[in-house]
Amino acid sequence: MxxxxxxxxxxxxxxxxxxxxxxxxxxxxxEQMLSDAEFSESIGVVEDEIIExxxxxxxxxxxxxxxxxxxxxxxxxxxxxQIARSLSRHLAAASAHPTGMPAAADGxxxxxxxxxxxxxxxxxxxxxxxxxxxxxxFSVVQLRRELQSEVRESGQKLADERERVAVLNRQIEGxxxxxxxxxxxLNLLQPGVTRGNAKLPQLRLGSLTQxxxxxxxxxxxxxxxxxxxxxxxxxxxxxxxGIEAFTSxxxxxxxxxxxxxxxxxxxxxxxxxRGSGSELDYPFNTSKQ
Amino acid sequence: xxxxxxxxxLPQKTRSLTQEAFxxxxxxxxxxxxxxxxxxxxxxxKLVSLLVRKGCAHAEELADRxxxxxxxxxxxxxxxxxxxxALCCGVARRVWLEYLRxxxxxxxxxxxxxxxxxxxxxSEQEEACLTFCLDQLSTRDRDLITQYHQFQGSQKIEKRKxxxxxxxxxxxxxxxxxxxxxxxxxCVDGCVQRYAN
Numbered sequence: 445m446x447x448x449x450x451x452x453x454x455x456x457x458x459x460x461x462x463x464x465x466x467x468x469x470x471x472x473x474x475e476q477m478l479s480d481a482e483f484s485e486s487i488g489v490v491e492d493e494i495i496e497x498x499x500x501x502x503x504x505x506x507x508x509x510x511x512x513x514x515x516x517x518x519x520x521x522x523x524x525x526q527i528a529r530s531l532s533r534h535l536a537a538a539s540a541h542p543t544g545m546p547a548a549a550d551g552x553x554x555x556x557x558x559x560x561x562x563x564x565x566x567x568x569x570x571x572x573x574x575x576x577x578x579x580x581x582f583s584v585v586q587l588r589r590e591l592q593s594e595v596r597e598s599g600q601k602l603a604d605e606r607e608r609v610a611v612l613n614r615q616i617e618g619x620x621x622x623x624x625x626x627x628x629x630l631n632l633l634q635p636g637v638t639r640g641n642a643k644l645p646q647l648r649l650g651s652l653t654q655x656x657x658x659x660x661x662x663x664x665x666x667x668x669x670x671x672x673x674x675x676x677x678x679x680x681x682x683x684x685x686g687i688e689a690f691t692s693x694x695x696x697x698x699x700x701x702x703x704x705x706x707x708x709x710x711x712x713x714x715x716x717x718r719g720s721g722s723e724l725d726y727p728f729n730t731s732k733q
Numbered sequence: 734x735x736x737x738x739x740x741x742x743l744p745q746k747t748r749s750l751t752q753e754a755f756x757x758x759x760x761x762x763x764x765x766x767x768x769x770x771x772x773x774x775x776x777x778x779k780l781v782s783l784l785v786r787k788g789c790a791h792a793e794e795l796a797d798r799x800x801x802x803x804x805x806x807x808x809x810x811x812x813x814x815x816x817x818x819a820l821c822c823g824v825a826r827r828v829w830l831e832y833l834r835x836x837x838x839x840x841x842x843x844x845x846x847x848x849x850x851x852x853x854x855x856s857e858q859e860e861a862c863l864t865f866c867l868d869q870l871s872t873r874d875r876d877l878i879t880q881y882h883q884f885q886g887s888q889k890i891e892k893r894k895x896x897x898x899x900x901x902x903x904x905x906x907x908x909x910x911x912x913x914x915x916x917x918x919x920c921v922d923g924c925v926q927r928y929a930n
Contacts, residue, residue: 461788475822489911520785522852530855535882690770
């Protein structure tokens with residue numbers, strides 16, 4: 445079997461439902477999508493771009509038809525389209541009001557309107573005074589020019605250097621974005637207050653962390669649905685009910701995701717309960733970078 | 734090409750999966766419950782994504798059907814299969830083809846597909862969530878996604894070239910923008926769900 449990565453054109457044909465569903469190529473792409481996260485991500489990129497072109501009306505008639513008859517079949521894709529449409533409107537509205545000099549009714553900046561309505565000079569004396577003023581200013585400018593050129597040269601060097609540093613910083617940020625996971629994991633194995641010098645489990649959140657994947661080991665293997673509440677300083681910050689426990693002979697496990705926003709710096713705890721039964725506390729410490 | 738299908742829920746198929754078979758399937762994934770459960774959820778998520786990308790209107794149902802069938806296979810012939818993802822992929826393809834051939838034609842009608850322009854706009858709540866989620870982005874990400882989607886046509890191409898120079902190439906830029914959109918998508922869905930609860 446060929447191991448080369450399919451081109452974007454092929455990916456596009458796949459997403460638009462134009463490849464033979466029984467073909468070896470489609471089989472290979474299916475396998476690669478499940479096993480290769482990078483490939484799966486590149487399919488997501490093309491998928492979003494099809495939606496973008498559809499919204500902009502830049503798709504060919506054939507592609508547009510395929511989008512309408514195949515691509516948008518699934519409710520998940522329809523939701524994507526809905527979000528992309530709203531995002532596009534939102535961002536267009538945000539960039540439609542750039543800051544800058546306010547414009548007059550005829551579109552000219554107000555400063556020109558001001559000069560246009562300035563009263564005409566009526567006497568030569570006024571003109572002469574103006575010429576004198578301009579000449580004086582010119583001589584001052586001439587005197588300062590040498591000094592300014594030196595300052596400007598240094599300033600330019602400094603600006604260039606700052607620009608270079610800014611570009612490097614953005615590149616570093618870009619690399620960090622590609623390596624730092626968006627989801628942190630928190631494993632809580634024991635309920636209750638810790639004794640002696642035992643430390644609470646630590647949860648470290650990076651600046652790019654969006655979600656925390658929490659795994660709580662329950663001491664008893666009682667199947668059923670549990671409720672979990674996140675608390676800090678006695679205040680409930682987040683809760684979710686109906687979490688199904690995974691049970692086995694070794695115990696039971698609760699798996700769920702929590703957004704990072706409600707988590708407080710310092711001590712937090714998950715309170716786990718089932719029906720009207722007793723509650724178990726799972727404390728942990730959170731540090732945000 | 735096979736036709737289009739309705740997004741109405743599929744008729745419920747009788748599930749033949751027993752608790753015992755499911756337990757042995759989880760054990761096959763990993764002898765430790767925690768990683769086994771994690772692998773199971775991860776596989777389900779990937780299968781749903783695969784089926785959506787294949788254009789399936791019932792991706793969740795077919796993903797569950799696939800996993801049930803894989804669990805039965807593993808339960809009946811333990812030790813025969815070594816690669817969970819490869820087995821899942823093979824079974825998912827079979828389930829998808831069966832679905833296209835046997836079920837989809839029965840329920841498909843062209844006029845049942847919602848026209849894209851009839852997909853409703855965001856509600857006020859969803860708009861509020863989108864604003865909230867955009868505010869949650871770092872300044873750098875918000876600037877990037879705003880500039881990335883700022884223009885159309887040749888202006889858009891030019892702008893993206895400029896951004897690509899800054900962010901280390903066009904492909905990297907596209908992936909970064911995709912990741913930000915994915916985060917926004919999840920954030921909006923989570924926010925809407927929280928309000929609904």
